[in-house]
Amino acid sequence: MINKLFDFIGGVQIPYYKEMSTQDSIGSVALPSQLILPLSQHIGAAAEPIVTVGQAVLKGEEIAKATGYVSAPLHAPTSGTITDIGDYPLPHPSGMRAPCIILTPDGENQWMPLQPHSHDYQTLDPSTLRNIVRGAGIVGLGGAGFPTFIKHNPGPNGHVETLILNGAECEPYITCDDALMRERPEQILAGLKIIKHALNAKRCIIAIEDNKPKAIECLRSALMIYPIENTEVIAIPTIYPAGSEKQLIYTVTGKQVPKDGLPINIGVVCQNAGTCAAVHLAIEKGQPLVSRVVTVSGDVGKPRNVDVPIGMPIDELIQQCGGITGSLRRLIIGGPMMGFAMHQLEIPIVKTSNCVLVDAGNAEHLKPRDEVMPCIRCGSCAEVCPVSLLPQQLYWYSKDLDLEKAQSHYLFDCIECGCCDYVCPSQIPLVQYYRHAKAEIWKRERETQKSDAARERHEFRLFRIEREKEEKAARHKQKKAALKTNAVAANATDSEPSKKHNDPKQAAILAAMERVKAKKLESQIAPKNTDNLTPAQRKTIEEIDKNRKERNNKDTPET
C-alpha cells in the first residue's frame, strides 16, 4: 500500500540507550502511601473537583469533571479516601505548585462497576464514541496531553485519508511505547480499530522506527490475528525527530502540514500507541484512564517499564525501580532531547509522563554543557533543523531580543526539538534562547493589548467629543434653516432629515473603527507551537486570544 517513504530534511543520529529499559517486561508497582492528582494534566482548562475531603471513592470513579470543551475529567486511580484538596508541586519545569486532589489508597484496589461496550462499538455512532473517550479522561499520552476526543472528529468531509499510529518513539531512553507494542499489540490494534471507525479513516499506517524490530514483528503478527482493513505496519528510518508529528506525517505521506494548520487539514490524524491502548480500555472494558506505562531509566538500579497509577509520587517510583545509583544531579521527565528537568523528586506521575530519567552523572551524553563559546557560524545547526530554519540567525536575534527579526526568521515555527543545540560545537543553549524570546514576545503582546485597549478608549473619547461638537453645530444650523424656511418645509416627512443627518455620522464612526482595526491588525502576531508551556503561559495566550476575538467581534460594526 505504501511504496515510498519521504525523508524529512535535517534530523540527527543520536545514541539511543533503549536497551537499558527493555530487558524486563512491563512491571507493576506497589501502591504508594498517597496519590497526588493534579487537576490540570492536559492542555486546556483544569478539571474541577466533584469530591470532598474525607469522601471514599472506588477505582475509576470520576473525582474531577471537565470544564469547557478543551478539558479532561480525572478519575480515581485506585479505591481509597480523599485526604486533601490543595496546592502541591507539579512535574513542571518551573517547579510551580497547583491544585491537586490527594487520594490515600485503601489497598483494596476495588473497581467501580464498569460499562463495557465489548463489541458493539461498531453500531455506536462516532459522536457517542467520542463522548466515551472524553468521559474516560483520555489525553495524548505522547507528551503534549491534548484531549484525545477532539482529534476523533473527521471534520467536514466525514472521513480522513490517513490515520497514523505513531510508534516512532524517537527520543533516547524512552521505551514505554516500544514495550506496549511488543507486549500488548492486541490492545493497540483494538484501539486503533475503534479510532479508525470513529474517524471513518480510509487507511491506517502503523509507523515504527526500524531500530525496534521486535515491535514491528509483534504488531505485524498481531495484525494477522486481528486484521484491520487497509492497515499496514511500516518501518521508518531511525533518525531524531522522526516521531515528531509533522515530521512523521511528511515521512509517511510526503505532505507537509500547512503552517498555522492542523494535520486534519491535509486529511491526517496521528495517534500515539499508548493512547490507542487507552481508547481500547475505555470503550471495550469501560475503564477510564487511571494508569499508564512509564519508562524509568538512566542512573537507577533497575531501569525498566512499569505500569504506574496516575498520581504516583516519583520518588517512590524510583525507589521501586532500584533507587538512584549515585548522587542525583538531574531529574528529567520525558526524554533527554525535549524533556523537562525538575526541581525536586516529590512530584507525581501525570497522564503525560512517559519517562522518568535519572541523571546521577554516569551517562556520558547527559553531562552538563562545557564552556559556552561564541557562535562560529559553522552552519551545523541549520543542517539538522527539521523545520529548515536558520538556528544561528534565530540565536542572534533571540539573544539581542530583536523580536521582529526573530519572527521574520520563523521563530514560532521552531518545534524546540533540540537538534540544533545537540550538534552545536560552541555548546550554545540555543533552545533556551528561543524559549526566552517566545516568552518575551507573549509578554510584550500582552502589554500592547493593554495599551492598545487604553489607546482605543482614548481615541473613541476624542472621536465622541468631536462628533458631539459637530452634531451640536449641525442641529444649530438646522434650527436656523428651519426657522428661515418656516412652513415651506412642512410637507417634508419627519424621518427624512434625520436620515440625511445620520448618514455622515455613521460613515464617520465606520471610518474611525476601520482605522483602529487596521492599526490593530498590524500589531497582531500569531504565536504557535504552544505545547509544553507553563499553565501560566497558556493562560496568558488564551486570554490574549480571547481578547482578540472579542475585539474583532466588537469591531464588526452593527448597522
Place this chain on the structure above:
Amino acid sequence: MSLYSPSSPHFHADNSVTQVMLKVLVALVPGIALYVVFFGFGIIFNILLAVITALGCEAIMLKLRKRPVLPFLYDGSALVTAVLLAISIPSIAPWWIIFIGVAFAIVIAKHLYGGLGYNPFNPAMVGYAMLLISYPKEMTNWALTISNTNNYLGPWDSLLVFLKDKHGFDGISGATPLDYLKTQLNLDMTIAEAMQHSSFGLLGGSGFEWISLAFLAGGIWLIKQKIINWHIPVSFLASLFIIALIFYFIDSDRYASPVFHIISGASILGAFFIATDPVSAATTVRGRIIYGAGIGVLIYVIRTWGGYPDAVAFAVLLMNMCAPTIDYYTKPKPYGH
C-alpha cells in the same frame, strides 16, 4: 531541595570548537608533509613561528579585551589561522614576513572585529592580502623543488634561510608555476611553450600537484568527518573548472587548461580549507553553493586578467563581503510554508 534544572535538550553531541579546529589541522598534515618533501624544511619553521606569534597575539588581545584567555586560546582557531597563513607564504620567506602577517591577521582581522565568530573576513586571508600588497617581492619568491635544484634545503639550511634571509642560496628560489606562466604569456609565448620549463610537472606545477592531491585527501576526510560539507569545495572547483574549460576551448594557446587551474596554486587548499572557514562563509545550503561558485569565477578572472598570479585570497575576501547578503536571499523555506 532544588535540583539542577536547565532547559532542554539535556543531551549533547561530543563536539566542541576545539575539536573542529584540531580536525582541520590534522587534515592539513599530509599536505604539509609533502611540502617538506618537495620544498624543504623552511615551511616547518614558518609554521612554528606563525603558531607562536598567533598564540601570543591572541593572548594579549584577549587580555586587553578582558576575555577569559585560556578557553579561547584552547579553542584552536588561532592555530588554524596561523597554519593556513604559514603554508600560503613561500617557504623561504624571511621570518618577519610571517610575524607581520600573522600579527596583522590576529590583531586586526580577528580581534578588532570582535574575536572568534564575529570577524566578517577570513583572518588568514586578510593577513595574506596585506603581505602580498606590501611585500610583493618576498611573497612571490618560492623555493624550487628538488627536481629543479640540487640544493634541497635540510633542516639546518632552512633555519639559516629563515633567520638570515636567503643570501648565499641563490638558485634555490624562483617563481611559482602560475606566476611563471603569467610572465611568459605576457612575453607572447604559448602555453605549450611555457610549459616546457622544468618547473611544470605532469599536470600543473611539479611538486604542487602532489601537494594539492594531499590537501584534497585531507579535505575529503574533513567532509567525511562532517567538519565541512561538500557544497563550497565542489561549487568552487566546479565553477573554476567550467570557466577555465570554456576559455581553453576558445583559445588553448592563451588560456591554461582547467586541470592546470585546479591543481596548481592554492585552488585545492582554498576550496577545502580557506573558503570553508565557517565564520566568514555563507551558511545556507544554496548560499554556500553560490558563495563557492563566486570564488571559483573570481579566481579565474583575477588569475587570467588581474595583476596577481594567484587569487584565492582576494576571491575569498570579496565573497566574504557578499556572504551576509547571500544568506539573506537564500533563506530556506520552512516546513509547511
